[in-house]
Amino acid sequence: MSLDNYLYLSAILFTIGAVGVVVRRNAIVVFMCIELMLNAANLSLVTFARINGTLDGQVIAFFTMVVAACEVVVGLAIIVTIYRSRRSASIDDASLLKR
Amino acid sequence: MEPLLTIQTPETVLFWFLAPLSVLAALGMLLVKKAVHSALLLAWVMVSLAIFYIAQGAVFLGIVQVVVYTGAVMMLFLFILMLVGVDSSDSLTETITGLRPIAITAAVGFGGLMVSLLGRATLGREPVGLEAANAAGNVQGIAALLFSKYVWPFEVISALLITAAVGAMVLAHHQRTTPRPTQREQSTNRFRTGSLAGAAGLPGPGVFARHNAVDVPALLPDGTPAPSSISATLKARGDVIDSAQFQLDNVDTTVVEEK
Numbered sequence: 394m395s396l397d398n399y400l401y402l403s404a405i406l407f408t409i410g411a412v413g414v415v416v417r418r419n420a421i422v423v424f425m426c427i428e429l430m431l432n433a434a435n436l437s438l439v440t441f442a443r444i445n446g447t448l449d450g451q452v453i454a455f456f457t458m459v460v461a462a463c464e465v466v467v468g469l470a471i472i473v474t475i476y477r478s479r480r481s482a483s484i485d486d487a488s489l490l491k492r
Numbered sequence: 493m494e495p496l497l498t499i500q501t502p503e504t505v506l507f508w509f510l511a512p513l514s515v516l517a518a519l520g521m522l523l524v525k526k527a528v529h530s531a532l533l534l535a536w537v538m539v540s541l542a543i544f545y546i547a548q549g550a551v552f553l554g555i556v557q558v559v560v561y562t563g564a565v566m567m568l569f570l571f572i573l574m575l576v577g578v579d580s581s582d583s584l585t586e587t588i589t590g591l592r593p594i595a596i597t598a599a600v601g602f603g604g605l606m607v608s609l610l611g612r613a614t615l616g617r618e619p620v621g622l623e624a625a626n627a628a629g630n631v632q633g634i635a636a637l638l639f640s641k642y643v644w645p646f647e648v649i650s651a652l653l654i655t656a657a658v659g660a661m662v663l664a665h666h667q668r669t670t671p672r673p674t675q676r677e678q679s680t681n682r683f684r685t686g687s688l689a690g691a692a693g694l695p696g697p698g699v700f701a702r703h704n705a706v707d708v709p710a711l712l713p714d715g716t717p718a719p720s721s722i723s724a725t726l727k728a729r730g731d732v733i734d735s736a737q738f739q740l741d742n743v744d745t746t747v748v749e750e751k
Contacts, residue, residue, distance in 0.1 A: 394499050394503070394504040394507060394508075395499075396497075396499070396619050397610060397611075398507060398511070399507070399544065399548070400610050401607055401610060402507075402511045402514070402515070402544075404603060404606035404607055404610060405515055405518075405603060405607070406514070406515065406518055406537070407606070408599050408602055408603035408606065409515070409518040409519060409521075409522065409599075410518070411599060411602065412522060412595050412596065412599040413521060413522045415591065415595040415598075416522060416591065416592055416595050417522065418587060419527050421527050421569065421572060421573055421576065422521075422527050422530050424569070425521065425530055425531060425534045425569060426521070426522075428534065428561075428565065429518060429521070429534060429537060432537065432538060432541050432561070435541070435553075435557075436541055436544060436545075439544075439545050439548050439550045439553060440548060442548075442550065442622070443497075443548050443549060443550075443619065443620075443621060443622050444619040444620065445620060446619075446620025446621060446622060446624060446625055447625055448622070448625050448626075448630075448633045448634055448637055449637065449641075451550050451552070451553050451630075451634055452634055452637050452638055452642050454550070454553055455552075455553060455556065455634070455638075456642075456645060456646075456649055458553075458556060458557070458560055458561070459649050459652070459653060460649070460652065461565070462560060462564070462565060462653070462656075463652055463653055463655075463656035464656075465565050465568060465569075466568070466656050466657065466659075466660045467656050467659050467660055467663070469568060469569070469572045469660075470659070470660040470663035470664050471663060472572065472576065473572060473575060473576065473663075473664060474663050474664070476575075476576045477666070482576045485587050
């Protein structure tokens with residue numbers, strides 16, 4: 394087996410996450426798909442670290458995890474705020490700027 | 493020349509066992525209707541990725557993945573799911589016509605592009621492996637990089653984390669614009685508005701249905717189930733049990749007048 398297989402897996406998971414962001418309507422599921430995309434990117438970073446024989450890729454993957462945690466905290470707080478005022482977690486309902 | 497990195501058989505077996513499962517779980521995340529099931533499937537993908545990290549010599553990242561993602565982040569997701577509850581946005585119906593075919597076409601194109609590019613790309617050298625870099629221990633190696641070369645990004649990231657925590661607190665803070673209604677005012681409003689049906693409070697579930705679970709509607713005096721006795725969340729989830737099956741079918745309802 395070649396190390397490229399990890400990169401293929403990462404690309405596939407990233408694509409699935411991207412489809413989920415576009416297709417699903419529940420804001421929480423959309424957030425989970427963003428998490429999936431970040432995780433797929435992390436897998437490729439870890440694989441590149443192993444290919445290059447340095448730990449830099451792992452350090453950057455660690456930074457990505459911290460950024461993902463920040464993103465989840467703020468994003469879920471926004472979802473809760475929207476839910477509190479509109480009683481809906483659907484991304485189609487938050488369309489005030491359109492009208 | 494001997495290759496620098498040989499991948500052992502157990503790792504190959506592990507990859508071909510876990511990779512299809514994680515892709516299936518990720519696909520299932522898109523296809524299942526309930527957000528809670530999506531969260532569980534995502535947790536599975538994250539645990540498999542943690543195993544991949546450990547198999548690839550990133551022991552510290554694998555443990556952090558389990559602690560941060562499957563521990564903290566998924567717990568936060570489930571917590572928010574419980575807070576927000578279930579609503580119509582869980583359904584898989586398409587609201588923008590033609591969105592799904594376009595999305596799938598774009599995804600197949602993008603994924604095909606990525607995979608074919610990866611197949612063609614070459615780094616011009618053999619994979620090195622992490623044996624030398626991990627010689628003094630994976631955690632020690634990462635710490636040495638983190639506190640020398642990456643110390644400035646590390647500080648910036650910590651500022652970002654604190655900002656995010658403060659931001660979440662600001663967003664979650666709720667300020668009342670009107671005074672909280674007292675119990676007396678609530679009681680008065682119940683009698684003043686609409687019908688008197690709910691004045692004494694909503695009926696409890698399971699009443700007269702020979703079953704006292706919360707998902708069994710109460711029976712009204714005429715034998716029909718009372719929809720207001722069931723939580724709206726259970727109703728939206730479709731978890732309501734029909735109370736007709738708990739009725740006595742051979743009850744003699746004729747009233748015999750005593751002499």
